[in-house]
Amino acid sequence: MSDNNILPVTSPEEAGLDPEKVELLNQTMQRYVDEGKVPNIVTLIAREGKIGSYETHGYLDLDTRKPAGKDSIFRLYSNSKPITGTAVMMLCEEGLLDLDDLVSKYIPAFKNPVLISSGSPPRNAGPGAMLPLKPAKREITIRDCLRHTTGLATPDRTTVRIAMQYKEAIEESGWDLAASLDRPPRKTYLERVEAHASIPLSFEPGTDFVYHAGFVVIGVIIEKVTGKSLEEFYHERIFRPLGMNDTSFYLDEGKLDRFTTCYQPSPEGGNWHLAVYDKAETSEKVKGPKVLFGAGGDMGGLLSTAADYARFGQMLLNEGELGSERILSRKSIEIMTSNHTGDMVIPLLKPGFGVGMGVGVYRGTSPDPIMRSPGTFGWGGAAGTTFFADPREDLVAICFTQTFGHLMMPDNFYIEDFERLVYQALL
Numbered sequence: 001m002s003d004n005n006i007l008p009v010t011s012p013e014e015a016g017l018d019p020e021k022v023e024l025l026n027q028t029m030q031r032y033v034d035e036g037k038v039p040n041i042v043t044l045i046a047r048e049g050k051i052g053s054y055e056t057h058g059y060l061d062l063d064t065r066k067p068a069g070k071d072s073i074f075r076l077y078s079n080s081k082p083i084t085g086t087a088v089m090m091l092c093e094e095g096l097l098d099l100d101d102l103v104s105k106y107i108p109a110f111k112n113p114v115l116i117s118s119g120s121p122p123r124n125a126g127p128g129a130m131l132p133l134k135p136a137k138r139e140i141t142i143r144d145c146l147r148h149t150t151g152l153a154t155p156d157r158t159t160v161r162i163a164m165q166y167k168e169a170i171e172e173s174g175w176d177l178a179a180s181l182d183r184p185p186r187k188t189y190l191e192r193v194e195a196h197a198s199i200p201l202s203f204e205p206g207t208d209f210v211y212h213a214g215f216v217v218i219g220v221i222i223e224k225v226t227g228k229s230l231e232e233f234y235h236e237r238i239f240r241p242l243g244m245n246d247t248s249f250y251l252d253e254g255k256l257d258r259f260t261t262c263y264q265p266s267p268e269g270g271n272w273h274l275a276v277y278d279k280a281e282t283s284e285k286v287k288g289p290k291v292l293f294g295a296g297g298d299m300g301g302l303l304s305t306a307a308d309y310a311r312f313g314q315m316l317l318n319e320g321e322l323g324s325e326r327i328l329s330r331k332s333i334e335i336m337t338s339n340h341t342g343d344m345v346i347p348l349l350k351p352g353f354g355v356g357m358g359v360g361v362y363r364g365t366s367p368d369p370i371m372r373s374p375g376t377f378g379w380g381g382a383a384g385t386t387f388f389a390d391p392r393e394d395l396v397a398i399c400f401t402q403t404f405g406h407l408m409m410p411d412n413f414y415i416e417d418f419e420r421l422v423y424q425a426l427l
Helices: 019-034 077-093 142-147 160-165 167-173 189-197 213-226 230-242 253-258 306-317 330-336 414-424
Strands: 040-047 050-061 114-116 133-135 262-268 271-278 353-355 360-362 377-380 386-390 395-400
Touching: 019 040, 019 050, 019 414, 040 306, 040 414, 050 306, 077 142, 077 213, 077 230, 077 306, 077 330, 077 377, 077 386, 142 213, 160 167, 167 189, 189 213, 213 230, 230 306, 306 386, 306 395, 386 414, 395 414
Parallel strands: none
Antiparallel strands: 040 050, 040 395, 114 133, 262 271, 353 360, 360 377, 377 386, 386 395
């Protein structure tokens, strides 16, 4: 790993961290590895732009027992979303997009959305009768896509009758996140979202929360307005300027020995263990076809290291710049990391949190005090990666592992312990 690929490194004390508390954090992370709850953990804590703690625990692969390194490469899944939010804000600055643009401006299939009407089919209608529909009050916007308020249909919010009537579109749409996250579209992401657009919405856009669906749409729009693939645009405008040399949608052949195997909890005989979810050597991220770029984390989303993601997080904390490179203006960062969901209850987040443009934001209104400062923002990924940035504390904290659905395993609270111990270590 080249020196220019990491932020400056200093001692815990110089970074405003208590060395004894940092050691307790490291021991706690190692315990999660020793107990078989995660295969590995890489943690990085930076304050005032300098790394005060950067540690690794565990193995790239539990069979080979090859130790994980600081330069280990992880599947980000939804930790790709903040990068996509950044890309959209860049395009807004250039006048190519506006947060309140209608999605139909770029993908006509989204024009004139409909919902199920509160009425019922005629009394003499047969079981195949169409449910009455009504026009939505407004169309879906780019802002809706980034803050998860599109209203796009999902299985848990759609009637059986609608599911039957739109069966063909549903099969193409990827509407079931759990089933479609690691399943490639039958054709293209454009055709996937066009199919999704043909299904009646679950609710009026902007009035409720439905996770992820809008990010597939945003990925298509970014490629349309830039004329480039997400891989090309992100590399040209974000990764290369920030020195994120190990971040991409697919793995360079020479980096296989740094790529983690991904695991998932599995119960066996009443005991939980980690089973292989995606082997490094046979992963789609290695074998290809290397044309599926998941803006919100589909197909594993981006690949990255803790050091690369720290540079990205530090850029956000620095109000859009890192070193001599400016990625976004100060005001664009302010918009991106502000709450765009008001007092809406967000199922994925605790009380007091809202959603910005690709990030979660602590509003400071939790019924019980928490250690995060108001304005702290961040996000996580399905395979166990997470980051947060606290502007008040000038803090970026990153914790990466590769366990898909880690909360299925009892008492697997390494993320909660990581955040608590980071804050307790602050001087």
